[in-house]
Amino acid sequence: MTQALPNIVSSLYERFGHLPGVTIEVHKELVAINIINDVASGTIFLQGAQVTHYERHCEPPILWLSDACDYKAGVPLRGGIPVCWPWFANLSHNPDDVKVQIDALDTPKGAHGLVRSINWTVEDIVPQDNETHLCLMLLPHEEIPEWPYQATLKLMITIGAELTVKLEVHNTGERSFVHTCALHSYFSVGDIEQTSITGLEDATYIDALKEWASFQQHGTLSINEEVDRIYQLNSVTSEKYQRVAQIHDTSNNRVINLHQIDAKSLVVWNPWIEKSKQLSNFPNESYQEMICLETANTLTHMRKVTPGGLELMGFMVK
Numbered sequence: 443m444t445q446a447l448p449n450i451v452s453s454l455y456e457r458f459g460h461l462p463g464v465t466i467e468v469h470k471e472l473v474a475i476n477i478i479n480d481v482a483s484g485t486i487f488l489q490g491a492q493v494t495h496y497e498r499h500c501e502p503p504i505l506w507l508s509d510a511c512d513y514k515a516g517v518p519l520r521g522g523i524p525v526c527w528p529w530f531a532n533l534s535h536n537p538d539d540v541k542v543q544i545d546a547l548d549t550p551k552g553a554h555g556l557v558r559s560i561n562w563t564v565e566d567i568v569p570q571d572n573e574t575h576l577c578l579m580l581l582p583h584e585e586i587p588e589w590p591y592q593a594t595l596k597l598m599i600t601i602g603a604e605l606t607v608k609l610e611v612h613n614t615g616e617r618s619f620v621h622t623c624a625l626h627s628y629f630s631v632g633d634i635e636q637t638s639i640t641g642l643e644d645a646t647y648i649d650a651l652k653e654w655a656s657f658q659q660h661g662t663l664s665i666n667e668e669v670d671r672i673y674q675l676n677s678v679t680s681e682k683y684q685r686v687a688q689i690h691d692t693s694n695n696r697v698i699n700l701h702q703i704d705a706k707s708l709v710v711w712n713p714w715i716e717k718s719k720q721l722s723n724f725p726n727e728s729y730q731e732m733i734c735l736e737t738a739n740t741l742t743h744m745r746k747v748t749p750g751g752l753e754l755m756g757f758m759v760k
């Protein structure tokens with residue numbers, strides 16, 4: 443972060459004024475925007491445009507955030523909704539076009555791309571009684587010296603009775619580029635052993651724990667061991683949100699409904715016992731209280747963005 447934290451906070455207040463239900467806070471080395479309106483509350487960090495909290499009043503939080511986050515600049519927070527772009531997962535598991543494009547760059551090639559630990563700028567905050575809209579923006583060619591393609595990334599978030607998060611990728615340059623991406627949502631559940639997922643019946647998935655082989659889902663998905671799967675949802679369109687999965691969070695007596703638009707992949711991940719011990723900023727027992735359902739376009743759903751082209755994908759939680 444080049445600007446001192448208090449300066450970032452004061453310049454945001456100067457730009458937007460003191461908007462109702464909007465406060466800007468510093469968490470150690472990071473700046474966050476807190477939202478509260480008549481129906482819900484939320485928190486969005488500038489680093490990674492990472493939504494870390496969403497809760498409807500009088501209900502348990504919908505998103506999970508680790509208690510072990512250290513709020514350090516350059517380290518993505520464990521939980522909430524990290525934005526993965528321009529590649530998802532390890533580069534080695536991406537389509538050849540993505541690998542070739544990224545291999546040519548002199549940039550770190552860790553999992554989940556380049557933008558989850560960079561500060562995004564705040565484009566807009568619009569508070570209303572029942573929903574608050576935010577837009578965060580990133581110009582990757584300006585923030586990542588090695589990224590050679592001109593583009594504008596926008597993350598559009600609505601905090602209301604529903605949570606919507608949309609990622610827009612606009613090619614503003616003269617060369618095409620490809621990407622895979624994900625909104626890597628960590629959902630909070632009361633007890634993973636009393637949690638099941640419906641909506642994926644009969645869907646095809648790639649199992650990252652079984653040598654990336656392809657399988658078909660039969661019936662409800664219960665989580666009682668490590669799960670790391672990429673479901674391919676070919677029927678999702680760019681026309682309207684489509685209900686893709688439901689998390690039955692039985693111990694909280696609720697169902698979280700996930701709808702997607704123009705996002706044809708859904709990653710389901712829980713690290714379970716052994717993998718939990720290897721993850722950064724992840725308490726050993728936390729696998730019991732979270733499940734990732736990650737709205738994505740990956741593998742065969744890689745996207746090519748031609749000059750002037752604009753890609754939009756996202757999800758809504760009802």
Ligand SMILES: O=P(O)(O)OC[C@H]1O[C@@H](O)[C@H](O)[C@@H](O)[C@@H]1O
Nearest residue numbers: 531553554626670709711721736
């Ligand atoms: O530790 P990271 O880089 O945030 O990744 C967490 C997980 O992210 C998921 O999307 C992947 O499917 C998992 O394989 C991975 O372990």
